Every structure is written in C-alpha cells, then in structure tokens.
Amino acid sequence: MKITDIAEGTYQLSIDVENILFEGLWDIPKGVTLNSYIIKGEKTAIVDGVCGWDGVPESLFSLLKELDIEPASIKYLIVNHVEPDHSGWIEAFKKINNDFQILCSKKGKELLGAFYGLTENITVVGDKDSFDLGKGHVLSFAEIPNVHWPDTIGTFDHGTEVLFTCDAFGSFGKCDGRIYAEEFSKEELKEYEEETLRYYSNIVATFSPQVKSAIRKIREIPAKLIAPGHGLMWKDTKTIIDAYDDYADYQKGPAREEITLIWGSMYGMTETAVKHALKVLEKEDITLHVHRVPEDSWGTVLTSVWTSTGVILAMPTYEFKMFPPMSAVLEEIGKKKALNRKVFRFGSYGWSGGAERELADINTRLNMGWEFLEPVEFAGVPGEENLQKIESQIKELVKQVKEAVKNK
Ligand code: FEO
Secondary structure, eight states: OOEEEEETTEEEEEEESSSSTTTTTTEEETTTEEEEEEESSSSSSEESSSSSSSSSSHHHHHHHHTTTGGGGGGEEOSSHHHHHHTTTTHHHHHHHHHOOEEEEEEEHHHHHHHHHOOOOOOEEEEOOEEESTTTOOEEEEEEEESSTTTTOOEEEETTTEEEEEEETTTTOOOOOOBBGGGGOHHHHHHHHHHHHHHHHIIIIGGGGHHHHHHHHHTTSSSOOOESSSHHHHHHSHHHHHHHHHHHHHHHSSSOOEEEEEOOOOSSHHHHHHHHHHHHHHTTTTEEEEEEETTTHHHHHHHHHHHHHEEEEEOOOOETTTEEHHHHHHHHHHHHHHHHSSSEEEEEEEEEOHHHHHHHHHHHHHHTTOOEEOOOEEESSSHHHHHHHHHHHHHHHHHHHHHHHTEEE
C-alpha cells in the first residue's frame, strides 16, 4: 500500500495486485494497480473505495489510523461505480463507522441495494449537482454511463482540478510504486500502453459508443489531473483521453495497420500451413500478432484483435464444427464487438468440413460484419497448391488492410 499526497488535501492510496483473474476471468500477466482517493476538506470523503487491505474491519480501521484519518471523521463515500473492486470495502467500513452518506448515481443507488442491501443515507448526484466538502473542495459530477457499468460517474474537484474517473482511463499493469504517467520513460509508456489496451479491450470495449459520449463530456472539464481507479494518473490529460478516443474507434474498424493470426492445430496438419503463412507474413511490411489457442488466453487474443484491421484464422474442423478453442475465443471477440475486420481463414479437415459453417454462423449471429476472403481448406495435410493459395490470399489480405487503414 502506498499513500501519496497528490494535491491540496487530496491523497491517493494505491496497491499492486498480481496473480488474480480480473472479474474472475481475465488473466493479467503484468498485474494491476488499484487506486482509491481521500479528499480532506472541512469534511472528509473517500472516492472509489479503499483498496489494499485484507477485508477485515479491524485492519481497515488500523490502515485509516495509520493514514492519520479518524474513521469516524469520514462522512462521505463517493461511489463513482458500484462494481465490487471499488465498493466491496463498504460492508467492512460500516462495522467501524456506520454514520456516513453515500454519493452516487441513480443507477448506483439501485446497485448498492442489490449488492449490499444499502438503501439509506444515499444521495443521488448527476450532471447538474455539486457538493461542497469545505476548504475549497467543491465537487461536481459527470454522468458517464457504461464506462464501465450503467451507474458510472466521474467526480471533479474544482478546488484542485483533479478528475476522479474510476474505470475510465484505467489500465492493467502494475505501476511498481510510481503513480504518474510522467514518471515513465517513452519506452516504458509504450509497454504500459499494451496493458492499457488489454484493460480497454477486455473490460470496457463493449461500451465503446458510450466511451465516445463520455469523452465528449470529459473534454469540457478543465481537469489538470486524471485520477483513475486502475493504473497511472495522467497530468497530460489529453494523451490518455486521445488514446481512449482511438481505442473506442477501433471497435468499428478499420483499426491499426496490423494483422492478428490466431491458430490452433490438433496433429500438426494446420500447423504446417501456419508455418508457411508465417514465412509469407515475415516478408510483408505489416505489424503481426500471433496467438495459438487454447494456449493464449481470450484476453490476450482480444487485445491484439482490438488494434488489428486484419485477422487470419487457422484451425481445423473438429467433429463437423470449428476447433473448439477457436470458436470460444471468436464468440468472446464477437461479444466485445470487434467489428468489420478483414479476415482470411485456412485449415485442415479429416472426413468432412464444418468449421466454415460455424464461423459464418458466429459472424452472422453476433453481427460482427467481418469480411472474408475465400478460405483454403484441405483434407489432411496441405498440398503445394494449398500453400500457394494461402500465400496469395495473405498477400491480398495485407493489401486490403493497408488500403482500409489508408482510406479511413
Ligand atoms: Fe474497476 Fe468496472 O470496475
């Protein structure tokens, strides 16, 4: 747990977390930093929950005392978003201080009832409201629904010009004790962006149209610091806002001049063709991501697909359907709405095909809008003719990706 004075009367509590599946399903190989904030005016408020304690009320009490905060002095909990990674501490807090008011959105109030049975001492706030904590800390609120849940709001402190955005502008990736993006070198920020993209594509991506609306609203707020619930804070607010704006645009495509090759193989027949495809792709001037399923996780594959305009799928037919780990990952990509990609598929079959049929079904059922080049399917091992066709289709795909990005 690290506590840092970030502005007058304003403190960030942050903790690095590793070896968890985020939301119980997303692997986060580089961990995540969780943040909460304390604003001390004449009254004290906690924003986005207290992270990093063991869940026991007594140790939460000790932690607050360590921070020189009398738990009984905390009169306001600002719940920007009810997902339990930010609100799960409230039940324990009630055991050490049961005299507080919660500020949250109308939808947040409903969710607090559903998750914790909390129905009293809740003040609903929205775009037109403000709240004075004293000593210049006048708060206003911005409704930014669906970034990430429908309850989400941002909280802006007019005194310090800090904007607390909870999930919006967050990232995976441990910060290792650093708290501002400005503390990272250019190279480190580039690596960190991979984790921001992982976070965006895995957690927020479905709601990209709502992210666009939120960004329009947030650009009007004169924030000098963006303080999210996950990851680094940004003094250069424009950089992270612009990045999120781009990520939201990637949903409909075209995205970047990149191709993601996702492949799986049972006995090496499809793999033989993949090896040939990789040789072809090595000679092309295009950024390539390669993932094998089921070895690589959904989240990792999705992160690459999110920024890619082109996708190559290589998998065999399995019992009249697609190789199962491929259909599982494509279902998730479809649900996150990575739309309108340019796609080429090849793969092996034994006694009958079927993968193509299921692929077409997923594309139609999830309204993915993926445009397919003619596939290459082969019985058993790929022949020379199959490999030549794969080569020409890959070259065509690269051409189409480049044109799409150029013309967007
Ligand atoms: Fe970080 Fe949607 O909770």
